[in-house]
Amino acid sequence: MVAINSVDIQGIKQRFGIIGNSPLLNYAIEKAALVAPTDMTVLITGESGSGKESFSKIIHQLSSRRHGQFIAINCGAIPEGTIDSELFGHEKGSFTGAVDARKGYFEVTNGGSIFLDEIGEMPLGTQARLLRVLENGEFIRVGSSKIQKTNVRVVAATNVNLLQAVEKGRFREDLYYRLGTVPIYVPPLRERDKDILLLFRKFATDFSEKYRVKPLSLTEEAGRLLMQYRFPGNIRQLKNFVEQMSVLEMEREISVETLRRYLPDEGQSHMPAVIRGKDQQENGFSERDLLYKVLFDMKKDVTELKKLVYDVLREDHFGNKIIRDHQDLFDGVNEDEPLESPVAPAKQLLLEPARRTHADEEETIELDRVEDIPHETEDDSLLLEKQEKEMILRALRKNKNKRKYAARDLGISERTLYRKIKQYEIE
Numbered sequence: 001m002v003a004i005n006s007v008d009i010q011g012i013k014q015r016f017g018i019i020g021n022s023p024l025l026n027y028a029i030e031k032a033a034l035v036a037p038t039d040m041t042v043l044i045t046g047e048s049g050s051g052k053e054s055f056s057k058i059i060h061q062l063s064s065r066r067h068g069q070f071i072a073i074n075c076g077a078i079p080e081g082t083i084d085s086e087l088f089g090h091e092k093g094s095f096t097g098a099v100d101a102r103k104g105y106f107e108v109t110n111g112g113s114i115f116l117d118e119i120g121e122m123p124l125g126t127q128a129r130l131l132r133v134l135e136n137g138e139f140i141r142v143g144s145s146k147i148q149k150t151n152v153r154v155v156a157a158t159n160v161n162l163l164q165a166v167e168k169g170r171f172r173e174d175l176y177y178r179l180g181t182v183p184i185y186v187p188p189l190r191e192r193d194k195d196i197l198l199l200f201r202k203f204a205t206d207f208s209e210k211y212r213v214k215p216l217s218l219t220e221e222a223g224r225l226l227m228q229y230r231f232p233g234n235i236r237q238l239k240n241f242v243e244q245m246s247v248l249e250m251e252r253e254i255s256v257e258t259l260r261r262y263l264p265d266e267g268q269s270h271m272p273a274v275i276r277g278k279d280q281q282e283n284g285f286s287e288r289d290l291l292y293k294v295l296f297d298m299k300k301d302v303t304e305l306k307k308l309v310y311d312v313l314r315e316d317h318f319g320n321k322i323i324r325d326h327q328d329l330f331d332g333v334n335e336d337e338p339l340e341s342p343v344a345p346a347k348q349l350l351l352e353p354a355r356r357t358h359a360d361e362e363e364t365i366e367l368d369r370v371e372d373i374p375h376e377t378e379d380d381s382l383l384l385e386k387q388e389k390e391m392i393l394r395a396l397r398k399n400k401n402k403r404k405y406a407a408r409d410l411g412i413s414e415r416t417l418y419r420k421i422k423q424y425e426i427e
Helices: 006-016 024-033 052-061 083-090 124-135 164-166 173-179 194-211 220-227 234-248 256-262 278-283 287-314 317-325 343-351 378-398 401-408 414-423
Strands: 044-045 072-073 113-117 138-140 148-150 155-158 182-185 356-359 362-365
Touching: 006 024, 006 052, 024 052, 024 182, 044 113, 052 072, 072 164, 124 138, 124 155, 124 173, 155 220, 155 234, 164 173, 164 278, 220 256, 234 256, 234 287, 378 401, 378 414, 401 414
Parallel strands: 044 155, 044 182, 072 113, 113 155
Antiparallel strands: 138 148, 356 362
């Protein structure tokens, strides 16, 4: 077999719209071109968004099957209950809703190629059926006992480590080795740093034509920053990122400051929290750890909201009444200066004489505080102060002069108690 030279690789890139000159990318293209004329099964590995489907098309188009049908299937997008029917077909009445017989993809693509993306998501039962196709070219429709033949080239792809899936019992070992006859690794964008600028210019040109605007360009500093970014979403993320700027930015030369507004902070993800499966707990946070963190953050947010409401309500007399009526809602919000507890109204009445407010030059009394005291004389006031002082002394003696616990017994804040101790010159 004649090796593919650099001229042929450039021709393949132009034909299939592949941008980049990374050695790893060129090696993957060369390997795909070399294996294409054969009928060998190919397993393409690489991260999501790195362009694995483009390699399946290269293999099909450079093979003798290029005139046959090519079908790309995402195994992770088909429900487990219907994937066997989708791939291998079914007979009429084989299950509820099967009103007619149906051909599966392996029957339809006879003589062509089938691309099975996210093969690691395929159920174990379906894996056994697929292995039979790869070994003998045979399959059976759902609800049938008749063996049928097919001549299909299988190209599979995955973004997970299938060997680890085999060790955990989630993927058949015999299927793994059968699929991996020829492995092709598609490098992520961060391993093709110089290709990032080429792809940026390509996408900028495409979107300038699409939206009829001047194409974007990067300053030298912005270009360096772009190459340093990891791009966890790979080519797909870069493409979406360029499209955003093409539409939203009026200034067509992108500076470092503008670029930073669009590049997400990798330390602060805005995506929903990912709950890892049991098999992922060994290498990262467990589901319980993540749940505890979410609950802790929620509690912190609620506490801050309660503090805000508490401070707003304290500024108004009616707000104070709301806090007193619903004290349980504000427990722990402001322990340094809580409102007087409604649990001990008699003590509050002694410690906080009824307040008076002036309106229309007439003196009115807050009824919710002194409705049982229609009149207050000077002797009554002195009596209240005497009783108040006696209660403070009794609480201090009971708690061995510890103001914190004495204040708690009296139903007042420690600050209020300190003020009363000074007022009554208690030693």
